[in-house]
Amino acid sequence: MNAPNKSGWKPTMEVSEDGIHTGPATTTGNHALMLEEPLLFEIGHAEVTGVDLPEIDTGAPTRLAGLERSEPIGLVGLTEPETVRHYTRLSRQNYGIDLGFFPLGSCTMKHNPRLNEKMARLPGFADIHPLAPQQSVQGALEVIHQLADWLKTLTGMPGVAMSPKAGAHGELCGILAIRAAHTARGDAREVVLVPESAHGTNPATAAFAGYKVEDIPATPQGRVDVEALKARLGPDVAAVMITNPNTCGLFEKDFREIADAVHAAGGYVYCDGANFNAIVGRVRPGDLGVDAMHINLHKTFSTPHGGGGPGSGPVVFSEALMPFAPLPFVRKDEDGEFSLVEEESREETRGQTFGRMTAFHGQMGMFTRALTYMLSHGADGLKQVAEDAVLNANYILRSLEDILYAPYADSGPCMHEALFGDRDFGGGLSTLDLAKGLIDEGYHPMTVYFPLVVHGAMLVEPTETESKASIDQFITAFRHVTERALAGDETLKQAPYYAPRRRLDETAAARKPKLGWSEPAG
Ligand SMILES: *Cc1c(COP(=O)(O)O)cnc(C)c1O
Numbered sequence: 001m002n003a004p005n006k007s008g009w010k011p012t013m014e015v016s017e018d019g020i021h022t023g024p025a026t027t028t029g030n031h032a033l034m035l036e037e038p039l040l041f042e043i044g045h046a047e048v049t050g051v052d053l054p055e056i057d058t059g060a061p062t063r064l065a066g067l068e069r070s071e072p073i074g075l076v077g078l079t080e081p082e083t084v085r086h087y088t089r090l091s092r093q094n095y096g097i098d099l100g101f102f103p104l105g106s107c108t109m110k111h112n113p114r115l116n117e118k119m120a121r122l123p124g125f126a127d128i129h130p131l132a133p134q135q136s137v138q139g140a141l142e143v144i145h146q147l148a149d150w151l152k153t154l155t156g157m158p159g160v161a162m163s164p165k166a167g168a169h170g171e172l173c174g175i176l177a178i179r180a181a182h183t184a185r186g187d188a189r190e191v192v193l194v195p196e197s198a199h200g201t202n203p204a205t206a207a208f209a210g211y212k213v214e215d216i217p218a219t220p221q222g223r224v225d226v227e228a229l230k231a232r233l234g235p236d237v238a239a240v241m242i243t244n245p246n247t248c249g250l251f252e253k254d255f256r257e258i259a260d261a262v263h264a265a266g267g268y269v270y271c272d273g274a275n276f277n278a279i280v281g282r283v284r285p286g287d288l289g290v291d292a293m294h295i296n297l298h299k300t301f302s303t304p305h306g307g308g309g310p311g312s313g314p315v316v317f318s319e320a321l322m323p324f325a326p327l328p329f330v331r332k333d334e335d336g337e338f339s340l341v342e343e344e345s346r347e348e349t350r351g352q353t354f355g356r357m358t359a360f361h362g363q364m365g366m367f368t369r370a371l372t373y374m375l376s377h378g379a380d381g382l383k384q385v386a387e388d389a390v391l392n393a394n395y396i397l398r399s400l401e402d403i404l405y406a407p408y409a410d411s412g413p414c415m416h417e418a419l420f421g422d423r424d425f426g427g428g429l430s431t432l433d434l435a436k437g438l439i440d441e442g443y444h445p446m447t448v449y450f451p452l453v454v455h456g457a458m459l460v461e462p463t464e465t466e467s468k469a470s471i472d473q474f475i476t477a478f479r480h481v482t483e484r485a486l487a488g489d490e491t492l493k494q495a496p497y498y499a500p501r502r503r504l505d506e507t508a509a510a511r512k513p514k515l516g517w518s519e520p521a522g
Pocket residue numbers: 106107166167168169199201243247272274275296311313
């Protein structure tokens with residue numbers, strides 16, 4: 001740490017007592033080329049600025065009528081090299097798909113092809129403004145339109161809303177369309193059924209939209225209990241929300257039967273399509289009776305995610321729900337021009353739209369990347385994506401099931417993720433300890449403690465972009481840490497040993513988070 005330090009900030013990297021970091025403590029807190037980094041507030045100075053601008057004196061009277069600020073607001077400034085170093089150091093403390101294998105289940109952390117990035121950076125896509133005249137952004141509108149066509153074809157669904165910004169946002173979009181459809185026929189249904197293995201966003205979405213959420217149990221084989229679901233259907237059930245393939249990594253074989261029963265009872269079927277990566281090009285959700293489904297472009301179609309950047313969660317709709325889909329949407333006119341339909345018009349088929357999800361199609365970069373990915377793979381290539389993702393997950397499942405408890409190993413092949421549990425660990429060790437041990441081996445851990453239906457769940461999703469060599473190396477590391485956990489190896493309880501931070505107090509972090517910054521005393 002060689003930036004100026006005005007606040008008495010102290011290096012916090014631990015030199016552990018267990019003799020792992022055996023060298024003497026350093027004065028900076030850095031460990032060789034692993035650099036500590038304070039906050040901007042701690043290294044910056046209010047009187048410093050990265051640019052030299054002359055005082056403005058236009059001679060014109062200000063138009064702020066005496067409301068202009070009279071004192072500086074106290075934001076710190078840094079020089080340009082300090083700024084570059086700050087963010088570069090922070091980026092080196094991060095783990096990402098460009099650094100190594102990222103087996104986070106349900107998240108589809110696949111490689112983001114650089115060709116996509118190149119296309120997204122073309123000025124005609126990257127530098128446009130949402131309020132630009134439509135005549136001047138015909139190419140961008142065509143990209144949205146073409147991507148919408150691909151999504152409709154791949155899912156076998158007639159309608160699509162492109163504006164939702166993420167999977168969870170897409171869920172909300174689908175549920176609002178379902179509610180609009182019920183309301184349009186004067187039906188005030190109150191309940192949404194959600195299987196207990198559902199992603200947390202499903203019940204959250206239904207509750208956010210004002211519905212009562214009821215759980216549907218899973219069978220011992222890890223699939224929705226169809227009989228329990230059918231028994232609960234009735235005139236108060238607005239919709240069911242089912243993830244397919246589900247969060248146990250299994251295909252819901254009875255989906256069509258479930259959908260028919262829900263429709264017969266006057267409800268709609270929402271499918272959480274976040275796991276579309278496992279079936280793209282192989283299964284069309286429209287054929288299974290789905291009414292609305294979101295697709296995470298940032299999972300299946302390789303656009304970057306994590307870190308809070310823009311995602312994209314388009315929602316495909318059945319014939320029944322299409323009239324209620326949100327605005328805006330892109331239309332190809334008879335003269336071949338594209339237009340953005342912004343207002344409800346009774347002439348349009350969508351006369352009963354529930355409104356809008358966002359002000360603008362702000363995720364143009366995601367659209368461009370996703371369409372690039374589709375065009376560079378072609379339909380056959382996308383099918384192979386699904387096949388390879390499923391093959392890789394099954395390879396992991398079958399390579400570990402002899403030592404690691406795999407609750408649904410007998411339910412047939414898994415889809416694109418393999419699920420394990422911590423049932424046989426010794427010495428009071430749990431999934432958390434194994435996950436921390438994997439960090440020392442240089443891996444971002446898999447998804448842990450989800451789905452909730454398995455004790456100490458570990459959900460591993462390799463994706464199709466990992467090579468056999470990379471998966472083999474991961475399996476070797478995973479087996480090694482698993483053997484330690486089975487043997488009750490006490491040292492795992494202190495892992496990670498080699499990370500910049502050791503084990504954090506996760507309970508305090510969740511219950512008593514410190515959300516503000518205050519200058520350290522002294
Ligand atoms: C990722 C995911 C979501 C939520 O998607 P976001 O884009 O993160 O909002 C919903 N359901 C499942 C099964 C997921 O894997």
